[in-house]
Amino acid sequence: MKALVWCAPYKVNVETVPDPKILSPRDAIIRVTSTCICGSDLHLVDGFIPFMKPGDILGHEPMGEVVEVGLGVDQSKVKVGDRVIVPFLLGCGECFFCRRGLWSCCDNTNPNAAMAEKVFGHATAGVLGYSHLTGGYAGGQAQFLRVPLADVNCQVMPQDLDDHQLVFLTDIFPTGYMAAENADIQPDDTVAVWGCGPVGQFAIASALLLGAGRVIAIDDGAKVPRRLQMAREAGALTIDTSTEDVYERLMELTGGIGPDSCIDAVGMEAHGVGFIDGLYDKVKTNLMLESDRPSVVRQAIHCCRKGGTISMPGVYGGFSDKIPLGAFMNKGLTLRSGQTHVHKYVPKLLEFVRSGKIDPRFVITHRLPLSEAADAYAMFRSKTDDCVKVVLDPAA
Amino acid sequence: MAAAQTTEHGLKGYLQEGMRRSTARGRTQHNVGDGERIVSGLAGSILLMQGLGRRGLAGLLVGGIGGALLHRGVTGRCQAYQSLGLNSAAPPQPGLSVSNGIHLERSILINRQPDELYTEWSQLENLPRMMTHLKSVTVIDGTKSHWVASAPAIVGGQIEWDAETVRDIPGRMLSWTSLPGSQVEHAGRIRFSPAMGDRGTIVSVHLDYRPPAGRIGHWMAKLFGSDAEKQIHDDLRNFKRQIEVGELPTTEGQPRGGCLGGIGRMVGN
Numbered sequence: 267m268k269a270l271v272w273c274a275p276y277k278v279n280v281e282t283v284p285d286p287k288i289l290s291p292r293d294a295i296i297r298v299t300s301t302c303i304c305g306s307d308l309h310l311v312d313g314f315i316p317f318m319k320p321g322d323i324l325g326h327e328p329m330g331e332v333v334e335v336g337l338g339v340d341q342s343k344v345k346v347g348d349r350v351i352v353p354f355l356l357g358c359g360e361c362f363f364c365r366r367g368l369w370s371c372c373d374n375t376n377p378n379a380a381m382a383e384k385v386f387g388h389a390t391a392g393v394l395g396y397s398h399l400t401g402g403y404a405g406g407q408a409q410f411l412r413v414p415l416a417d418v419n420c421q422v423m424p425q426d427l428d429d430h431q432l433v434f435l436t437d438i439f440p441t442g443y444m445a446a447e448n449a450d451i452q453p454d455d456t457v458a459v460w461g462c463g464p465v466g467q468f469a470i471a472s473a474l475l476l477g478a479g480r481v482i483a484i485d486d487g488a489k490v491p492r493r494l495q496m497a498r499e500a501g502a503l504t505i506d507t508s509t510e511d512v513y514e515r516l517m518e519l520t521g522g523i524g525p526d527s528c529i530d531a532v533g534m535e536a537h538g539v540g541f542i543d544g545l546y547d548k549v550k551t552n553l554m555l556e557s558d559r560p561s562v563v564r565q566a567i568h569c570c571r572k573g574g575t576i577s578m579p580g581v582y583g584g585f586s587d588k589i590p591l592g593a594f595m596n597k598g599l600t601l602r603s604g605q606t607h608v609h610k611y612v613p614k615l616l617e618f619v620r621s622g623k624i625d626p627r628f629v630i631t632h633r634l635p636l637s638e639a640a641d642a643y644a645m646f647r648s649k650t651d652d653c654v655k656v657v658l659d660p661a662a
Numbered sequence: 663m664a665a666a667q668t669t670e671h672g673l674k675g676y677l678q679e680g681m682r683r684s685t686a687r688g689r690t691q692h693n694v695g696d697g698e699r700i701v702s703g704l705a706g707s708i709l710l711m712q713g714l715g716r717r718g719l720a721g722l723l724v725g726g727i728g729g730a731l732l733h734r735g736v737t738g739r740c741q742a743y744q745s746l747g748l749n750s751a752a753p754p755q756p757g758l759s760v761s762n763g764i765h766l767e768r769s770i771l772i773n774r775q776p777d778e779l780y781t782e783w784s785q786l787e788n789l790p791r792m793m794t795h796l797k798s799v800t801v802i803d804g805t806k807s808h809w810v811a812s813a814p815a816i817v818g819g820q821i822e823w824d825a826e827t828v829r830d831i832p833g834r835m836l837s838w839t840s841l842p843g844s845q846v847e848h849a850g851r852i853r854f855s856p857a858m859g860d861r862g863t864i865v866s867v868h869l870d871y872r873p874p875a876g877r878i879g880h881w882m883a884k885l886f887g888s889d890a891e892k893q894i895h896d897d898l899r900n901f902k903r904q905i906e907v908g909e910l911p912t913t914e915g916q917p918r919g920g921c922l923g924g925i926g927r928m929v930g931n
Contacts, residue, residue: 271919276928283917290909311929321918338908360773360906362861374903377911380896392911404916412916415907644929 268660269323269408270639275313278640283323286404286412291338294416296350300429301406301636302327303646303656304354304437305463306533306581310397311643314534314557315583317381317399326354326394327436328406329429335416343417350420352406352413353608354437356392359418370605375414376401385584390605407639409660421612424620430633430657431619434468434626438655440611442468442531445579446476448602449527454479458516458525458569459502460562461485462493464629464655465579466531470502471624473529482519484512486537492631492652499628516569524571533580534558550587557584567594578603629655635662766891769866770898773906776854776863777833782905783852784836792904793897806841811893821845847872865901867894 271281286295304327309315329351332344344350357364358374372391376382378398379389385399392414395405404412413419423432442465449457457473459466462485473481483497487506494504505515516525536547536559550556566576567590576599594601618624631654634642642656772779783789786807790796797810797820805827813821823844829837829851837851848871855864871890903910 267917269917269919271921273919273921277921278929279919279921281919281921283919286917287915289912289915292909320921323917323919356911358907362771362773365773374907375911377913379899380892401911402913404913404918408917414911640929647929 267409268636272318272322272324273320278643280637280639285410288336291336292415293336294332294413295334296330296411297333298328298330298411298660300329300433301325301658308647315397317397323404323408324395325405325407326396328352328411329433340417344420349423351423351432351435354394356414356419357609367607367610369607369609430627435612438464439468439615439626440608441465441579441606443472443611444606445469445529445577446472448577449529450575451476451478451527453477455526456480456520457527458482459529461532462497467496467629469529469531470497470500474501490649492654513569524569526571526574528566528570528576530562530566530578530580532562534582536561556587558582558586560586570599572597575600630657632656634658636660764871766869768894768898769864770902772865772902773862776856779863780833780854792901794900795893795897
């Protein structure tokens, strides 16, 4: 089969690799019908997650049709022929965490738990195509995919919706929704969202669905003008960091108290402005003295209203410097975060799609064949051609 | 000279104050014994002073070693000891029936009731299926069994022992001790305690053992990354996963790319 393979930092390639096989009794194999490139894939490409090995197959937003199931799969849950989406992280459904809906904290799906315990203190769930720290599972930017514990992880989808309405249930729609939920939005609240990439877009839409009075979307309009335009179309006010001062504008819009909730949908590769927020992090990450660039977290703490909430769906991988804990503590802020507990959100968000509350297709700017995935990465990474979200067709 | 004396006096004061403070903080952080700390600290002070009086690389080297010894004396902690797993500060281990050995404890939360886990564990011959470091367990009679576990290549690749059950409280705990002639002299117990609320059971393993070839064996085992503590931790996790999920997560045999010749599309820099 064809698959997108990570070879080294900044190097990926579409290669012919062996087809996946059933390895454990509860595995299933799916024929992938749609799969996407995620902003967090760029952290792997840029070498920000140091647990990659040449030859790893990337991709964690796949959907498709079940073509084979192992002998141990509960066929009342999933069977050959079913149309399924596969959450980007794998749950077991049985451990302390899965039973509490904390699917991304699953105890039982990361084969490299010992490694993760050393790095994070505890191991988190296995993730498809997302480094050996989260298990080293082959990813879904491929024509076929092996899904472990298939009766828990394959989410059966209806036939009457098209792939592009469903495929974002694998990651970015639930991620944006959980970000909005974590922001503790009350009626008439002002919610500021840093980063208007795909997760930011779903966070904006979800904040409005959850009753936010107003959403303010923040991005660099000089880089990808389409993103701010999309945010405006969704109903958000926008701040363009290439021409406006974020703190000044937020204070102006809120009578000086700041937004009630702040969402960091950027994560560890923020570009930042000024000395600490730009040069300092760049130098330190390049010298391997800091692993993440947390400039959005700093700015969110600075801007958030006293007693407000910061929600952090953006991915961080290691250590960050100069987090203003003094401001965080004295302003009485709350920080909520986590990889998305996708399984928990799928039924509710599927219902939103079905009932027409939201049409997730609005984020798609590019539909390309899997064979052109390497070029798609280059475009998505450099943000050329107003690229916001790429969906790949493995059959093409 | 007067200045040097003052400094030396100051260093002694620093040393005494440091020892007083770090001793007050508790012994657990130390891995250098008190006598050794005093010698280390004084030798360090002297070398440091000599180093400061010299020029060039030699001075830097002597001073550096002196500084490290002084630090070791004052704090009672030695990086080298730590990485070798040695500790000259620890009191003799109070082993169950094994003296001068190593004590290990590990516990894990499993989503099942204690009696169910006790029953699973009691089927000794099934344990190797769940615990990857165990090669085989053979029941000899009602209380005795023969165990084979994997071990670092340096000690022969595997270790064997005979165990005899000492206490057996159904649904709660089992304890055992190794029999004479075993390669690893040890005593252990496994306890199944109900966890709070609906959390299941806390399974904890305690083990007192004398590793192959004593302290050096422990150090070597550590060096090769498969010392007993890690094995017990891995195997408890495997036990939990087999019980909760019915299989261990794996990626062995999945497809990978070749990246032939390191060729790949440059997508940035």
